[in-house]
Amino acid sequence: MRTSIATVSLAGSLSEKLRAAAAAGFDAVEVFEPDLLASPLRPAEVRALAGDLGLAVALFQPFRDPDDVDPAAAARSRERLRHKAALTRELGCDLILVCSSVHAGAVHDDDELAAQLTALADVAAGEGVRLAYEALAWGAHVADYRHGARVVALAGHPALGTCVDSFHVLSRGDDPDDIAGLDKLFFCQVADAPLLGMDVLPWSRHHRLFPGQGGFDLARFQRAVTASGYGGPVSLEVFNDLYRQSDPGRAAVDAARSLRHLADLTAPGTLPAAPSPSGWAFVEVAASAEGAPAVAALLGSLGLARTGAHRRGDVDLWTGGDVRVVVNHRASAERARLSSLGLRSDAPQVLAARARELLAPLVHRPVGPGEAEIPSLVAPDGTWVQFCGDDPDWRGDFLPTGEAATARSFTGIDHVALPQPFAGFDSAGLFLTTVLGMSPGELAEVAAPDGLVRSRAYTSTAGIRIALNVGPTSATLRGRPLASGHVALATTDVLAVVAAFVAAGGEPLPVPVNYHDDLQARFGLDKRFLDALRRHHVLYDRDPDGGEFLHFFTRAVSREFFVEVVERRGGYRGYGAANTPVRLAAQREHPAPGDGSGGGSAQGSRTIRP
Ligand SMILES: O=C(O)c1ccc(O)c(O)c1
Ligand SMILES: [Mg+2]
Known part of the structure; x- marks a missing residue:
């Protein structure tokens, strides 16, 4: 699968967006017109930069409101397209996305619409460019991809084809399976979204997500696209208020991760098949010198005991029943926080290989003599995830202290809860x-x-x-x-x-x-x-x-x-x-000690006015 991302999905300047997309391993980008208009780079410079970064420009978008019941306005639309087609060539691209009309002058007759799109396709072809017609879910006349494809077929112009966008298909509850039968599929955009009961336009413009983050069945959509014989890039077009203000490098990693996972769902075996972790090995708490005694006192009063001390010091193993908590005193900043999740795995190295393919950063801890090599990843919030196999056993890193846990009552770790930054x-x-x-x-x-x-x-x-x-x-x-x-x-x-x-x-x-x-x-x-x-x-x-x-x-x-x-x-x-x-x-x-934000006591002492 060739991968692409629309520049509208990422924050920053156009060049920052291109760099982020390239760093995350994308093959191509869709250039969103407002990003180009706001850029100091001329189209040829964008082409050169993309080329230097190893990115193709797969599509220029959007060309809006192409048709008009007023012949003079339709003629102006053709003239506008002539300019945009020339610009598209300068970008090193030969495909323009044309959205179905949403304006008051939209043509409501399929034959007339096909005739106007044919005239536009003639203009485009004259400039060496093709048009991909996309049915917007809120289109005035064409809102359904099957309707759009019928108009494309009516036009019968070699430079006019269909663009499908999973959002417009699935937000309406349309059946995506008919995509398999499209014979002129020129472009494919994918986006997920949470299942919200709201108007489709603001839903699309603010709440789109990367595949796997929302409630759409994108694997089914994508299987239909593959079955159509489509061989072009699969492109993420994610209008999302939070990603639009997030670090573009991190957002592009999420984007690439979601597409690689979608590719694996569509064609299993694309990623290394890893058995999921089989249980908890441990949770690790990072504590400062100030916080560590409080953590130790808490675990001790719960009946856990400090049964192991790390070979290199500064790290304790607390156990009780089937619970293991590692307390690491090497942390500097916080008093205490959950810093690492140790998960048991039958195949830690396969899990690590899969994680690498999904662009999860692997971290390498220094491994001392007698210590287990544990493949470790960093989750987006900075928490480490460590895959612990049975051989060698990670517990060998700890020397017994001779202490025994008093409580046998814990049957395991029920769950952990991790606070996230608002945009994370x-x-x-x-x-x-x-x-x-x-x-x-x-x-x-x-x-x-x-x-x-x-x-x-x-x-x-x-x-x-x-x-x-x-x-x-x-x-x-x-x-x-x-x-x-x-x-x-x-x-x-x-x-x-x-x-x-x-x-x-x-x-x-x-x-x-x-x-x-x-x-x-x-x-x-x-x-x-x-x-x-x-x-x-x-x-x-x-x-x-x-x-x-x-x-x-x-x-x-x-x-x-x-x-x-x-x-x-x-x-x-x-x-x-x-x-x-x-x-x-x-x-x-009852705030935590040292939580300077103030708590109920300040509230309680405030005079209550009627
Ligand atoms: O919200 C829009 O206007 C818009 C533009 C281009 C697209 O491809 C799309 O899916 C939506
Ligand atoms: Mg779209």
């Missing part, structure tokens, strides 16, 4: 679905005191769960903390764990009394059970199938690290999202 949510999701082969869950939106927090959990077949959270922009603007990162430990008896935790000097995050009153009203819980939950600050949820979720949170060590302990009963599959607003409000009342 979709990027991190794409990493988890493509590189780690995880499946996205529903988007949850919860109201926090300072705005909305969006959260999406990703799961793997082996039961690995990773939740991504993104905090409200308003919180960012006000300098308040975003949703914090944490690890959730699984147990079969959360009430016993919390009691032991408190007895060992641990502090659960206090939950307001109102919360448990409401639980009683909603679920009609047994009074003694409810009292136990209330006494220990344990939260509760129940799903429609009767599955139950009991969980508590520890006080936060830092803005980016606390521990949750969860008990799932009866196949509960969620994360207690209904309780998240209460947790976020409680964390605001």
Whole structure:
């Protein structure tokens, strides 16, 4: 598959966009006219720069409102096209995208429309250029690709063909399979989008995503394109408000990653087939010299023990039941944060090879004598992902301390939650679905005191769960903390764990009394059970199938690290999202030490005016 990207998909100047596309390995670009008009580069210079970067200019776009019921206006359209065709040649390109008309003067008769497009194709052919006619989903007369293709067939001009764009096809709910039967497919654009119930034009102009980030079945679309015999580039055209303001280099990597993954979905075997990770090996917390004692105290009061010390010092292994937490004291900046996810894998090197093909940066740690070589990647948010095989065992890097864990009660890591920068949510999701082969869950939106927090959990077949959270922009603007990162430990008896935790000097995050009153009203819980939950600050949820979720949170060590302990009963599959607003409000009342953004105490001391 030859890959291309429309310059409108990336931020920056035209030359920055071209450099980013080339660095991410694209074969070609679509030049979006406004990018050229705003550029100091003349078309021939754009051609030269693209050539130097190894990029073809596959298409120039868009040519809008080509037809007109007014003959004088139709003649002006042909004249306008003559200029743009000459410019397209200067760009080193021979294809112009022509959008179906949206203006009041649009022709509504197919024969007349075909006649006007034929006249335009004659003009284009005279300049050595071809036209790819695209049905915009909000076109005045032509909005469906099959209608567009019929008009192209009516015109019967060799320089006139069809452009399909997955957004316009799938946003309307049209069947993409008929693309397989198109005989003059000149160009193919792909974009995904979240399934939003909104008007198609603003949906298209603001919310498009790279394939795999939204809800469209792009593999089916792409299989139909392949079946048509189309051999041109597959080009990403992603109008997206956040990517438009993101670093173009990183956005281009997401773009290329999404296309490589789509190619593999369409033709399996394009990427190395890697078995997905089989479970958690460890989670790693990076702590500063100041934060490390607080992390150690927290893990200790949960009943974990420091059972291993790294051969090179400064790194401890804490274990308890089937949970392993590595605490790395080498970190400088933060008090504590989740820094690395250790995933068990039967084929770490195959996973690493696949990750490399998906442009995930591999990091090489220095490996000392007796230490395991663990292939490691960096996720978009900077978290490391390490693939741990059985042989050699990563645990060999740690020398036994002789200490033994007191708690056997943890059955494993239930999930981790990673806070994301506002513009990084979709990027991190794409990493988890493509590189780690995880499946996205529903988007949850919860109201926090300072705005909305969006959260999406990703799961793997082996039961690995990773939740991504993104905090409200308003919180960012006000300098308040975003949703914090944490690890959730699984147990079969959360009430016993919390009691032991408190007895060992641990502090659960206090939950307001109102919360448990409401639980009683909603679920009609047994009074003694409810009292136990209330006494220990344990939260509760129940799903429609009767599955139950009991969980508590520890006080936060830092803005980016606390521990949750969860008990799932009866196949509960969620994360207690209904309780998240209460947790976020409680964390605001009881901020982590050193969290300078101020919390509830300042609020509480403020005079309340009527
Ligand atoms: O939103 C638009 O106007 C527009 C322009 C060109 C395209 O290819 C497209 O899909 C949409
Ligand atoms: Mg398009």
